[in-house]
Amino acid sequence: MILGLFLTGGVFLLLAAIAAVFGRETSGLKRRQASLLLIITGCLAWLISSGLILAADSSLYLELYQLTPSLTISFHLDRLAAFFILIIALVAVCVAIYSFKYMEHSGTNRQRNFMAAAMASFILAMALTVASANFFSFIFFWEIMSLSSLFLVLYERDHAETPKAGIYYLVMTQFSTLFLLLGALLLNLYTGTLDITAAEGLLPVNAGIIFLVFLVGFGTKAGVMPFHKWLPFAHAAAPSNISALMSGVMLKVAIYGLVRLILDVMTPELWWGMVLLGFGTVSAVLGVIYALKEHDLKKSLAYHSIENIGIIVIGLGLFIIFSVFDLRVLAELSLFGALFHTLNHAIFKSLLFMTAGSVVVATHTRNIEDMGGLVKRMPGTAIIFLIGAAAISALPPLNGFASESMLFQAFLGAFQLPSQVVAILLFVALAAYALMSALAAAWLVRVFGAVFLALPRSTSAEHAHEAPRVMLIGPGILAGICVVLGIFSYQIIRGIGLELPLPDLLPISLIIIIVIFGAVLAVRRTKTPVRISETWACGIHRQTAKMEYTASGFSEPIITIFSPIFRTRKTAQRKFADKARAIVTGGKGEIHSLQFFEEHIYLPIAKLTYRIAGFVSRLHNVDLDAFILYTFVLIVIMVAVAGWWL
């Protein structure tokens, strides 16, 4: 029955992909809608089947197709895979609902059909990647996932930024696949199998190398710093429903790979945990700091994804550290914290990207400095965005807090570690983690304030209209889940049979609700008159949009305080009317933030590659005899190396 449901889901998604592109051009809208309906039904089937697997703790094995005796496409669904399929299906349903109207706002009929088809195959490929039982099918579907999302990133190809985003994404995603392939081949070399099963008897050195190779592969896809560069470009350039899928779900597929690797395949060592903790902390802190200065709404959200991926990676690192020292409770706390945060991030990040999409459609701009005042024009979107943003900033009693506090608790248990050096390192990481979490709250105030509050700062923001209802239902469902998963987090975690020392948010939420209710009643009872009138504006009659705080003004103190990390360059020019330079007639000031990763990592590599390519292209500029000579030399080298190696 579970197998049937899972297969049905897959077949429905496949049908959805086919339905959108075949047939007559004229019936485009209907075919798109049919395709989206198929996606929704297929994902619902997956939701049920993965829910059943999670509930019953059963597993499922299925061999689909055998290419050669050693290369098969086969699936294995256990609880871990089912959990990730649950995430994929849940988000995909809401994104599909949202897409009914969202897809209609740009492109031609043909392009929209293509988008529906690519979206269906993207979702299908993600689910099958997670379900794969061996590295062959894993990398096969991984590539389909990457390529279908590449086409989706390139969807709005008329925009100036899209080609750049596409190139970044293509290069980085192939880079990631390359490392995965290398890792799988190395594993195969030592274990003799491509199955994703426990690799035993590896030398520590070899295991370490394989781990690092996989870490680069998965880390690139997940957007761990310093491999994150593609993420802000690709997420900003893609249509918003696709950004929601990419950020909410696709990054999680990479996380799934990492979790599977350290849980089932390899036996982790202490330094692996340290490496993960280091990468995670850097991603978390820098991600949110970059998000704080970003003016592009969708890029800002993308940087925020890097931060959240950092949190998940920190959780995995803590899990390894605590399990090496055999502290079971803390290890479980960090692992389930990381997994719970994976689910939560999928929910609120896709919600935020969808609402951001609605905002962008309504205002025709992604620059938050040109927005403002949308809370009155798009109240539904504003409330949903507020819930999602509050959840992502870990405000209790929402779900983001529930998962982040699990990691906090794990951190606070660090005193149980027998090694003092490790314990001190963990406390330093804890301080960074707290910094990240507070900066996230500042980010939330900044983005919500600049986009939704105060007065509109441009005419397009002034004429914005509320999104159509289906575009509210999709993210609305997710917002509801945010609240429920937060308030009932303790009960849910107990319900699935985990005994973790967690705070129970339900009684506190009840107290808060009762207090608020009491306060409302008390204020009502005073029967004070309410008047709407201009408030103090420094003596000027009417408040204008020019007087309000801008997003850059808001984050300026933080950027100044963190300027050693952040490296900003401020330039100020003033024009004077007289020689004594006393009367200022005008001037301008600019703040540039320097891109550390771009300047010190990416550009040097790109330059080096360019130089090598130049050398190779000069070699190519010769006749056939020389080519044969090259080939001969190469074969000799390969034979020699192979003989020495094997």
Next chain:
Amino acid sequence: MMLETLIYVILNLAFVILISPLVMMLTRKVKALAQGRVGPPLLQGYFNLFKLLHKEIIYSPNASFITRLAPYLSFGFVMGAAAMVPVVFIPSGGLTGNIILFLYLLVSAKFFMALTGLDAGSTFGGMGASREMSLSAIMEPVTITAVAALAFVLKTIEIPQMFALTTAGSLAQYPTLILIALSLFIVLIVETARIPVDNPETHLELTMIHEAMTLEQTGPKLALMELSHGVKQTVLMALLINIIFPWGLATELSFSGVLLSLVSFAVKAAVLAVVIGIFESVLAKIRLFRLPSFMTLALFFSFATIVFELLA
């Protein structure tokens, strides 16, 4: 147990609300005396709240539902946090006292306050919100490290259990608590917007942080905001007091015990309020971008505690 928890919550919240205006006024009175003024009467805090409750509410035409809702939400979150810090007696389970949750409830309250600052589009509000969030971003690692040190020393992260431990033991048993107390004191100063971080009594544009955010609130809404600020201060003071000087705090529900707790807390809070008043009187406000070093001091104390404990 259910009944006990219920009694605890009602008593604790009622007492905290009741005493907060008094504690705030006491600090103000001490400052006035130090400056050679007479200062307002001690009950002025209650008169102010009562007066505000009967004043008209004015909203800016630019303000949205955020300004209307934020005082309630802010107050609710602070009260939720207040329920987790035992002042009347230490309840036996039933309600979580997780210190991380406690801190984040305060952050939630602050968050809605910052949103009101931005809502009406006034420059002051935006300035206050921006400064408040920047300062809280630097303060958070400090606070969490102090809490981590506390959890380290007492081996628990539940506030009621911490109080129970210090009540049962003595300061000699946990000498490093004194260092933590120093960091907690700095946390208290920063979080309650006092000199040298912020000046709660001016409405001067250059100095204000906290006050700027509540400028747009009027009437009963302002009363709620002021009250939640007072409650936040009392609760943070209670955390500091009951960890360092836990004497008198009842460990179970009994009439005499609760009465003793109330009286002893009132006395200890009064002493701490006077100390804060004197502390404020002898210092000048630090400029905004110098503040991180003041907070680093607290970070240093907490980290020193952790290192001491690890090496001990």
